[in-house]
Amino acid sequence: MDQGTNLPHEGDADPTEPTDxxxxxxxxxxxxxxxxxxxxxxxxxSGDSYRTLAEQFNKDLIESALERADIESDRSIHAALVGDDIATEVYRLFRTDSDSDVRRAEVRARLSDAGVDVDRLESALVSHVTIRSHLTECVTVEVDESPPSFERTVNTTQWAHTRASNVIQSTLDRAVDHGHLRTGPLEAELSVRVTCTVCGDSFYLTDLLDQRRCSCHHDR
Incomplete structure (x- = not known):
């Protein structure tokens, strides 16, 4: 992780820059x-709560920090954590008291040894109150009380698909670079299938979004 990039102080915010x-x-x-x-x-x-938004945003921060430090290739980190999703596990350790102080200290030490500025990362995490302030005071976002448009459904699923594909691709690339996978350059393709639990029709996600119905509603 690039430890030379320091977080700006509160007084550094430029009101002309909405992202700052x-x-x-x-x-x-x-x-x-x-x-x-x-x-x-x-x-x-779309109606997500501020707590849900804060949790996802914090996981994105952690994931970015871990990617910069190339944590995926560090086997000692995997050994210290329980789940396969390292970002989620690190976030849980930062935010809950369900683990012992000894285990929390062990993970922090291993992250630090791998190049993560743990104190800086932990101080960067935001609360749901901070998220609420950002969305109500900086960008003035209000919950859309109407049902989400189909266009929003398409855009959200495409965003999620692209994000998942990028994570898989970057993880495989690092595995090849570090010799964990002995292959040539790999290209990941992510296909999502969805199935109606009533009629049993199964679709690739893109086909469902094009067709927009299953046999249950074929004649409606």
Whole structure:
């Protein structure tokens, strides 16, 4: 992780730069997760709670920090954590008291040894109150009380698909670079299938979004 990039102080905010209007914008710039800020507004308009938004934003920050430090290739980190999703596990350790102080200290030490500025990362995490302030005072996002448009459904699923594909691709690339996978350059393709639990019709996601119905509603 690039430890030379320091978080700006509260007094450094430039009111003419909306992405630097508060802590949310500043840490997004510092950790290169500006797309996560845009997604905050989308998800809030769709009705997601501030707590849910804060949790996802914080995981995005952690994931970015871990990617910079190339944590995926560090086997000692995997050994210290329980789940496969390292970002989620690190966030849980930062935010809950369910683990012992000894285990929390062990993970922090291993992250630090791998190049993560743990104190800086932990101080960058935001509360749901901070998210609420950003969305109500900086960008003035209000919940859309009407049902989400089909266009929004398409855009959100495309965003999620692209994000998942990028994570898989970058993880495989690092595995090849570090010799964990002995292959040539790999290209990941992510296909999503969805199935109606009533009629059993199964679709690739793109086909469902084009067809927009299953056999249950074929004649309606």
């Amino acid at each position: 209007c508060c802590k949310v914008g500043r840490v997004a710039l510092a950790f290169d997760v500006t797309e996560a800020v845009t997604q905050l507004a989308r998800d809030r308009r």
